[in-house]
Amino acid sequence: MAHVLVVEDDRPTAEAIASELRAHGYSVDTAGTGADALALAQAATPDALTLDRLLPDTDGLALLAKLREVGIHAPVLMVSALGDVDQRIAGLRAGGDDYLIKPFAPSELAVRIEVLLRRTRPEAETVLQIGRVRIDRIRREAQVAGEPVRLLQMEFKLLEFLMRHAGATVSRRMLFEQVWNYHFDPGANLINVHIARLRRKLDMPGEPSAIVTVKGEGYRFDAV
Structure with missing residues (x-):
């Protein structure tokens, strides 16, 4: 602790x-x-x-x-x-x-x-799996329900950050700082575009999205 x-x-x-x-x-x-x-x-x-x-x-x-x-x-x-x-x-x-x-x-x-x-305190695990989504941090590979998914570099970085904080709401400011290393809001739809792309690649028909928008606060990754 x-x-x-x-x-x-x-x-x-x-x-x-x-x-x-x-x-x-x-x-x-x-x-x-x-x-x-x-x-x-x-x-x-x-x-x-x-x-x-x-x-x-x-x-x-x-x-x-x-x-x-x-x-x-x-x-x-x-x-x-x-x-x-x-x-x-x-x-x-x-x-x-x-x-x-x-x-x-x-x-x-x-x-x-x-x-x-x-x-x-660097964590030793190289693989993260939450619900149907699995990523290998060393190989930079992602799978959804056992099927490989191709992610661009920033998509993978964003997904890894969200999964490491699964269940917690992370603000847009945190995403800018921790994922893009921006300490300011660039005033673009940068996060919206990447979240939309991730959802298209991760979500399954008829199933809830793994990435939940928390209105006025940010985003949360849920186990689905």
């Missing part, structure tokens, strides 16, 4: 984050100040942290520098209402591994933590 330290001075927000993370199987500690966060991190090194930029006793960037100084190298998801480009760049340059702008859906935060943990 991965251990996540949530550093957030707004108690309702901290409780919402902690509740979502626990629902995903993580153990969670919360801290409302930089001093408490530093003490907790040194007492039990977390596997990942969420870190608010604005804390009552310090700036989140200063706390991050101190954590690195004392040997806490766990991945950090910066969480802040300071969302302009310069602020995001400052957070990432200071050592943050990802940056999430408030307000956000707790489910998206949980998925981002999962992605950060996977980077530091």
Whole structure:
């Protein structure tokens, strides 16, 4: 069980984050100040942290520098209402591994933590199978109900990401960032086009689609 330290001075927000993370199987500690966060991190090194930029006793960037100084190298998801480009760049340059702008859906935060943990804990499996869909990550091959399906490079990358987060709703912003490596919305139907192509290749007549559109939130891969 991965251990996540949530550093957030707004108690309702901290409780919402902690509740979502626990629902995903993580153990969670919360801290409302930089001093408490530093003490907790040194007492039990977390596997990942969420870190608010604005804390009552310090700036989140200063706390991050101190954590690195004392040997806490766990991945950090910066969480802040300071969302302009310069602020995001400052957070990432200071050592943050990802940056999430408030307000956000707790489910998206949980998925981002999962992605950060996977980077530091590479998974050994080369084959993923969910329902009738099976992919081989090494051979870059896909099958539906045992039949091979030809996927283009970005279609395969998108499918792999969705399958790795099966059952969770992933936002369009996450797809742009994690699949295309865009930290902005290109303003095109890029995701819509790729989702439509995947559905044509994965879906079977009379059966529900494996890729569900969650209105206003994003997409979810379901076992079918």
